[in-house]
Amino acid sequence: MFLKSAAIALTALLATSLIAKAETIPVLVPITGFLSLEGTSQRNGAVMAIERFGKPFDFETEVTDTGTSPEGAVTALRRALEDRPHAAIASMLGTQMLAMLPIAGRAGVPLLTVSGTAKITEIGIPWVFRFFPGDSVVKVAQARYAVEELGAKRPALLYQTTAYGQSGAEHLRKIMEELDAPLVFEEAIDISVKDMLPALTRLQEAKPDLILLHLHSGSTALVIRQARDQNISLPILAGSAMHQPTTAALLEPKQLAGVCAESASSPISEPIGPVEDFTAEYRARFGTEPDAFALAQYDGALMLIAARNSGARTAKEIRDWFANNSYDGLAMTYKSDSKGNMAHDAVVVCYDGKSAVPAIKRRYENITGVK
Template sequence: MNNFFKTLSLIALVLCLFFIFATTALAEIKVGVISSQTSSLAILGQRQINAAILAAEEWNEKGGINGTKIRLIIEDSADRTTTAVTALDRVLGKNVCAILGPIYSFQLFAMFPEVKKEKIPMLSTSGTRKLTQMDNRWYFRTYPHDGITKRAYTLYAVEELKSKKPALMSVTTEYGKSGHEIIINILKAKGISPVAETWHEKADKDMTGQLMRIKRSDPDIIISQAHPSDTAIILKQQRDLGINVPHIASSAASMPSVHKLVGEAMEGVYVETVTLPNFDPDPNIRAWTEKYIEKFK
């Protein structure tokens, strides 16, 4: 039933926006973009902003939508809920028609009450499953949730890599908790218990304590659910500490910026991701990727 209403709401949103743009002489179409430009979360947040800028430029080069140009209202959500809510207030004050929200679910949760109150469509690529289970018909996810992605990589660890003694590493944000819960349930259904479970804060710079605990537990694989900057630290320090077992990481490890930070420590790392633009056979995606790299290199 929730999926039905979400689909119905999305259709209504598209029809509504089409009607407005087709019948109203707007000076410009304002779209809010809220993402992390500062703090350790900017490693991913700035890429979201870059993509929005590129998309808006492409539309505007074609004359906009029905002759009306797009204007992005960009605000920094940094790494706090308070900053995200302040960014939302600023964007709403500019009378935007829709908002591209941050990927980080702990910020989205804080923004939801006002989004629902103001009835402003918000889209984001967050994978935290609970986001679409909170009766917010103004929120639209554009990325598979953890119930799909974590199931895929946990089953890969068990069925393909034959893991019997996994160790789990999770960040304490809503994203980390969501993934951890799903991974645990899938392992339990397979009759497997983790040999170690560790937690860390999103801004932690040293994972030695967690990794030493994992090393003592003698795992046959490490499964992590973390953000880009902490994922890079985990992967690098795992190899530095001589923990030479395979590692299955969340989508954060698919980012080229993480690869640059980690270097040779990426060897033996399996990564969950829904797309690899550099290798996608779709010519439209390849063209977009090349354009993005050229503009933001």
């Protein structure tokens, strides 16, 4: 009887140990609100990577919707930190990242993100790793394509009033000046604005030869639709939000004629190879098409798994491994520039007016020259 009881107790203890062994990776992203399309892609990429490749390390994910307020992100992070995670997937929204970073820094927990806001890696908190090219990368690609491929001399810019929008506008303003094609018009648009005609009317009065956009998904689609409905046929070179299949789905293919966009990648534009396999698996798993945000966060989560596989166990060891190693992901090779900027490549995609699937027109590799 004693032996039987001892065996039962030992079995229970082993089971408890196995349960305790599982490590939860918090996924703190905006899946409601104005960034829901982008945030859902970020979540999907992280979840897919960890579910597929994290099992040998007993990785699990716990997704928390941060909404779009800094307070929502801070609350989500503080709750996640109660379980003492060794790393977390963190919001792509710049204002949320700027609020979360000091907390993560004090706790000593690496945050993996696909936020494009430049400032998050410039404030001196060495616990953030960005797997989507920041504005210092993609805005260079956008500006160079505007001038070198589209021949722009009088570009106009519409950008969002958010931290993301202001960051991109600042970089575009400077780079276009350096390329001898200064902006002839610029206007910031609040995320709540639905009627883009007043801004488009003022833009036309400046007689631009190209429209640059640096807007979130919904605003990007509204500007393009209303511009085309008003027979504004100027070429449009948009930010990364436009490459998303969910953004293109908001428009008719004919409205996309003359529209291009910068991005880190475009999975649906890759017809063969490992990215095609990723796209097929993503489509089967989530019933939708992947975008660059999903692929970048997928690669970021896989680099976390690679760090663990290389022996990094604690939060500090993971941070140090990220800071000192490169990783060959599906979209590109990731390597820190000493500030946590891991992604240094970009692409420009264009639509032909007949399909919602863009073609990759130009690739820009290692724009920052990181070694």
